Amino acid sequence: MTATLTTPALQVGQYRVDPPVVLAPMAGITNVAFRKLCQEYGAGLYVCEMITARAVVERHPGTMHMMTFAAGEYPRSMQLYGVDPATMREAVKIIVGEGLADHIDQNYGCPVAKVTRKGGGSALPYKRNLFGNIVRASVEAAEPAGVPVTVKFRVGIDDDHHTYLDAGRIAEAEGAVAVSLHARTAAQRYSGQADWSHIARLKEAVTGIPVLGNGDIFTAADATRMVEETGCDGVVVGRGCLGRPWLFGELEAAFQGRPAPEPPNLGEVARVLRRHTELLIEHDGHDKAMRDIRKHMAWYFMGFPVGSELRRSFATVSSLDQLDDLIGKLEHDAPFPADALGPRGRQGSPGKVTLPHGWLDDPDDPCVPEGADMMHSGG
Structure with a gap:
């Protein structure tokens, strides 16, 4: 569009x-x-x-x-x-x-x-x-x-x-x-x-x-x-x-009202994945970067014809050389799948929100909640 x-x-x-x-x-x-x-x-x-x-x-x-x-x-x-x-x-x-x-x-x-x-x-x-x-x-x-x-x-x-x-x-x-x-x-x-x-x-x-x-x-x-x-x-x-x-x-x-660029084929996606890995290595060092990139694999390959065994290998990759070897086994000309444009990442199910006792009693209470400063995800 x-x-x-x-x-x-x-x-x-x-x-x-x-x-x-x-x-x-x-x-x-x-x-x-x-x-x-x-x-x-x-x-x-x-x-x-x-x-x-x-x-x-x-x-x-x-x-x-x-x-x-x-x-x-x-x-x-x-x-x-x-x-x-x-x-x-x-x-x-x-x-x-x-x-x-x-x-x-x-x-x-x-x-x-x-x-x-x-x-x-x-x-x-x-x-x-x-x-x-x-x-x-x-x-x-x-x-x-x-x-x-x-x-x-x-x-x-x-x-x-x-x-x-x-x-x-x-x-x-x-x-x-x-x-x-x-x-x-x-x-x-x-x-x-x-x-x-x-x-x-x-x-x-x-x-x-x-x-x-x-x-x-x-x-x-x-x-x-x-x-x-x-x-x-x-x-x-x-x-x-x-x-x-x-x-x-x-x-x-x-x-900007310009035509959309062509979606990448699997070979281009693999190139982006490798670039992502290189940037992670620059930031965090080799070992941490290789652990970190694993969680991105399913997102990069979503909808593409990548066999289950190859997917498992990508999900456990431990070195840049191994990543290059796995990339070489991909069907690089495979087009971007039309059904891979929908939701990705966490979805889960709705549920009751857990709140401190009496939290809803007074919306004007300015008191600081105890122990709420912690590391967590965004939203």
Whole structure:
């Protein structure tokens, strides 16, 4: 599909994002290697893996390594998670004071039980005052350095407890320069279908800053349709690019009204896979890189005629030489499968959201939830 709408560039503070496309942070995925690979296909805003505020304050070595950006990566976009305004303020001061990032995004979308049971992730925006205090502390700490702050959240805890309209208004009032909505509740997790009508409602409620939409963007046509249907100012792409970093080239073409590039055949996919592996080796060293690339294999080869034995070998690859040998056994001329454009990555099933005892009693309680600062995925 070729886009028929004219979509202006997304403005994130002083940064112009054209096309208006953002790579969603994904734990264990959007490291510097994957971001660089995606950026080679198209422009946009590429956000690093989520970083916890407490880990920054404590200067955790693994976290500091995760905060790596490639030479020329600009703006350097970092997603930061925290549940305590004081900790978040201190972490942002460190980041901007030491010039570690050019843009900070905050995540309140995680639906994982070990996070929500302590009041973190997608449970936190229910506490309106606490949520506002965290955003305000971050903005105040980032403002002297001119670093813009954006905020991402979900529709709410479940269908009986929607929080996104309040969260959007609060984030705007406290100085965030853009908001992003994953159009699912925490109870949905990644199952079912994202309800884009909520993105349209948020766009109506938040009028002074850009509103971005997230959820079920698996093709460039999905992205342009979301903009047309909701009026959102940009899109956030997560699972749709797993094993398909060239999706960003397709998105750029669509938003610029150009014909979509030809999808890659299996030989080209193998070349991209090897490039991904090389970039991981540069970042993490050979052994860790070979372990890390294994989880990408099923995504890269989704729908292609790759036999079960060869798939197993790719999934247990342990060296670059072995990878080259396996790539040589592929049917390089095999065309990209039309049925491989749908959902990929985690989906799971909906379920009751685990919350702290009495969490829903008082949405105006500003108290910091105990023990919610931990490492976890985005949402």
